[in-house]
Amino acid sequence: MNFKTEISLYKRQIDTALRDCLGQTEDFPETLRMSIEYSLFSGGKRLRPVLFMSAFEGLFGRDPKEGLPYACALEMIHTYSLIHDDLPAMDNDDYRRGKLTSHKVFGEAAAILTGDALLNMAYEVMLENAFKYPDDLATHLKAIKLIAHASGLKGMISGQMADIELIWKTSAEETLEYIHKKKTAALIEVSLSAAAALAKASEDEFKALSSFGNLIGLAFQVIDDVLDFKAEDEVVECGQGCAKLTYPIVYGLEGSKNKAQDYINKAISDLDLFGNKALFLKSLAQYLAKRQE
Ligand code: GRG
Numbered sequence: 001m002n003f004k005t006e007i008s009l010y011k012r013q014i015d016t017a018l019r020d021c022l023g024q025t026e027d028f029p030e031t032l033r034m035s036i037e038y039s040l041f042s043g044g045k046r047l048r049p050v051l052f053m054s055a056f057e058g059l060f061g062r063d064p065k066e067g068l069p070y071a072c073a074l075e076m077i078h079t080y081s082l083i084h085d086d087l088p089a090m091d092n093d094d095y096r097r098g099k100l101t102s103h104k105v106f107g108e109a110a111a112i113l114t115g116d117a118l119l120n121m122a123y124e125v126m127l128e129n130a131f132k133y134p135d136d137l138a139t140h141l142k143a144i145k146l147i148a149h150a151s152g153l154k155g156m157i158s159g160q161m162a163d164i165e166l167i168w169k170t171s172a173e174e175t176l177e178y179i180h181k182k183k184t185a186a187l188i189e190v191s192l193s194a195a196a197a198l199a200k201a202s203e204d205e206f207k208a209l210s211s212f213g214n215l216i217g218l219a220f221q222v223i224d225d226v227l228d229f230k231a232e233d234e235v236v237e238c239g240q241g242c243a244k245l246t247y248p249i250v251y252g253l254e255g256s257k258n259k260a261q262d263y264i265n266k267a268i269s270d271l272d273l274f275g276n277k278a279l280f281l282k283s284l285a286q287y288l289a290k291r292q293e
Pocket of ligand 1: 043044045046047080081082084085097156157160183184220221224
């Protein structure tokens with residue numbers, strides 16, 4: 001099967017599972033149903049759930065039914081983070097994926113509650129699934145804990161706070177890496193490490209997938225900054241306390257592109273221990289390196 005077909009099969013499987021999760025939840029206000037659907041089905045790339053499924057099912061040959069609730073939960077957590085990130089109190093964005101942001105359509109209160117609902121639903125869906133595997137409950141709880149850690153205080157939330165306050169480390173380079181390792185890479189990394197934990201991977205396999213996830217997560221952010229780069233950014237100062245710290249400002253445009261490719265190359269070599277089974281994940285890493293949006 002070629003790469004594009006495989007990715008669209010994973011996406012279809014994930015979309016169906018996400019619709020099922022929503023279908024099961026009854027009796028709640030129509031505004032929340034509309035706002036959750038609006039953000040969950042608005043053209044996201046489904047990167048995190050595709051990573052999870054391609055590791056859990058593709059690499060370890062496990063039953064997709066056991067993994068799909070995790071894939072859905074990762075997309076719910078990602079979607080909540082984007083809805084909250086777009087709020088006036090944070091990035092104050094009017095558009096995401098070419099459509100009005102949640103708070104622009106439904107109002108700020110509904111957008112905050114939509115994010116809260118998605119975050120809670122993620123854990124409900126994972127825990128409900130975990131109880132279906134009583135003999136393997138501890139393994140499930142371990143995977144869920146990894147996700148809570150990566151998206152919580154020590155992961156994505158600290159990254160977001162450090163970005164907002166521009167918490168300075170010893171240099172611009174270190175500051176950038178600290179922020180994006182937590183803000184962007186942590187959830188991408190855990191999409192792979194949670195799959196490894198659930199599949200009872202060996203320690204070497206777990207470490208390889210975690211490292212791959214961290215590196216493609218960092219590359220993903222570098223490329224995001226490159227795509228957002230505007231010529232006037234070149235004159236921005238990037239010392240301590242600067243207003244805007246991005247990879248092109250610190251490394252230049254070409255330097256950032258090279259950095260992203262270095263991260264991707266290293267990530268790809270991390271998967272060598274899986275042999276041909278990792279071809280899809282390696283192609284996915286190359287695909288991310290070339291993305292234009
Ligand atoms: C509000 C707690 C909290 C956290 C927000 C992830 C994040 C933290 C903010 C997003 C800021 C941002 C645009 C970062 C760049 C990298 C990134 C995560 C882009 C969006 O992810 P994609 O491209 O989104 O996977 P799609 O639209 O495909 O779902």
